[in-house]
Amino acid sequence: MPNQKGTKVVIQPDSIVTNMHKYTYAEPQKKHVPTMNKISNKVAFFVINVLIFSLFAESESKAQPIPPADSNIPFLVTFGKAASQKYGDDDFSQVFFLSIPAHETDPFYIRVFDPDVGGKYDEIYGGVDTKCKFSIYGGKGAWSDPDAQLTDPTGNYKAGTLVDSRTFSESEKYDNNWYSFGPLDPKEGEFIEEFNGYVFKIVAEGISGDDGNLYNYFFSRGPNVNISIEGANAFGYEWTFRMPAERNAVCHLYPYITDDVVSIQQFNFDWDDDGIIKIVSYEKKGEWVEMSNEANWKSSTHQILETERNSSLDIQFIKTREKAKENNNICFSFKNQFGEFMRFYTIPIGGVQRFKYSLGVLDNAREGERYKKDKVFVK
Ligand SMILES: [Ca+2]
Ligand SMILES: [Ca+2]
Numbered sequence: 041m042p043n044q045k046g047t048k049v050v051i052q053p054d055s056i057v058t059n060m061h062k063y064t065y066a067e068p069q070k071k072h073v074p075t076m077n078k079i080s081n082k083v084a085f086f087v088i089n090v091l092i093f094s095l096f097a098e099s100e101s102k103a104q105p106i107p108p109a110d111s112n113i114p115f116l117v118t119f120g121k122a123a124s125q126k127y128g129d130d131d132f133s134q135v136f137f138l139s140i141p142a143h144e145t146d147p148f149y150i151r152v153f154d155p156d157v158g159g160k161y162d163e164i165y166g167g168v169d170t171k172c173k174f175s176i177y178g179g180k181g182a183w184s185d186p187d188a189q190l191t192d193p194t195g196n197y198k199a200g201t202l203v204d205s206r207t208f209s210e211s212e213k214y215d216n217n218w219y220s221f222g223p224l225d226p227k228e229g230e231f232i233e234e235f236n237g238y239v240f241k242i243v244a245e246g247i248s249g250d251d252g253n254l255y256n257y258f259f260s261r262g263p264n265v266n267i268s269i270e271g272a273n274a275f276g277y278e279w280t281f282r283m284p285a286e287r288n289a290v291c292h293l294y295p296y297i298t299d300d301v302v303s304i305q306q307f308n309f310d311w312d313d314d315g316i317i318k319i320v321s322y323e324k325k326g327e328w329v330e331m332s333n334e335a336n337w338k339s340s341t342h343q344i345l346e347t348e349r350n351s352s353l354d355i356q357f358i359k360t361r362e363k364a365k366e367n368n369n370i371c372f373s374f375k376n377q378f379g380e381f382m383r384f385y386t387i388p389i390g391g392v393q394r395f396k397y398s399l400g401v402l403d404n405a406r407e408g409e410r411y412k413k414d415k416v417f418v419k
């Protein structure tokens with residue numbers, strides 16, 4: 041997968057994690073710098089990126105898990121198909137794609153943390169009765185079939201060749217522990233010229249029961265250890281994940297904006313009025329999106345400017361409620377103006393955008409006030 045497109049420089053995710061994790065909507069930031077014009081700001085932006093890149097070039101390994109460490113998302117979630125949508129999963133299915141560089145010949149492993157349903161972490165209703173199936177697909181169509189690039193488990197979304205699969209229920213062995221698929225041969229993936237790599241598809245399905253499986257992935261060189269695969273990247277079109285329990289926690293997703301995008305439509309499901317979802321970019325200091333409540337979808341359309349293309353937006357999910365919801369699961373996706381779903385990469389392509397000016401104390405305070413009183417979003 042191309043980590044760089046055009047001339048922009050990749051910000052390594054580890055380099056932004058410190059600031060991101062500290063950031064909340066009400067936290068005082070550096071003073072506004074109105075005297076700097078747009079061009080000098082952009083120059084400064086790139087200079088800083090280059091510095092950060094050189095400092096953190098070795099830290100790419102941190103981005104090999106799904107969810108990535110700097111997203112602050114604790115777990116992916118897939119419920120059994122008998123579950124209520126009110127638990128936060130709209131379709132009891134989750135799909136990710138992994139791209140391995142074309143030159144790779146060494147075998148690798150797809151590791152799943154806590155693949156079982158029961159014991160620690162998982163969200164259980166009544167008895168533990170849920171089976172969750174993980175399947176890995178390669179070969180022709182795994183990614184290139186149009187149905188594979190949608191967000192609903194319909195049509196030919198499982199296109200490709202089944203490489204391996206396994207179904208988990210409650211398991212002492214795999215509770216709070218890893219299961220490793222593999223060794224897998226990179227050449228079993230679907231070769232995609234655009235990515236200059238072999239692409240694998242990983243499907244998680246809640247095939248029975250009503251409980252929620254919480255789990256993570258790591259793409260590794262070894263079966264019993266997490267060693268990243270250099271140059272690999274992963275993406276999904278719709279992420280279903282658990283928010284942290286703590287008030288003021290901020291999670292991030294990074295949709296990649298290609299150079300033909302002029303507007304985006306976001307979709308979120310079952311946000312449960314848990315706080316603010318906003319878009320941060322070079323041009324947007326924090327543009328709110330329309331937010332869902334219990335078991336409904338909300339969407340809104342947002343304009344994209346030239347300076348926001350060829351890199352990744354920072355979608356922030358901020359818990360602001362006095363009484364934070366403990367088990368909030370949410371689904372999130374984006375379409376471009378062509379109606380195509382967009383990719384959210386674990387290693388943000390083109391780097392993660394930041395607003396061109398630092399936000400002042402007043403800006404942040406106003407945003408907090410607006411949340412309390414108006415609950416509007418800004419287009
Ligand atoms: Ca159950
Ligand atoms: Ca689990």
Ligand SMILES: [Ca+2]
Nearest residue numbers: 128310312369
């Ligand atoms: Ca929810």
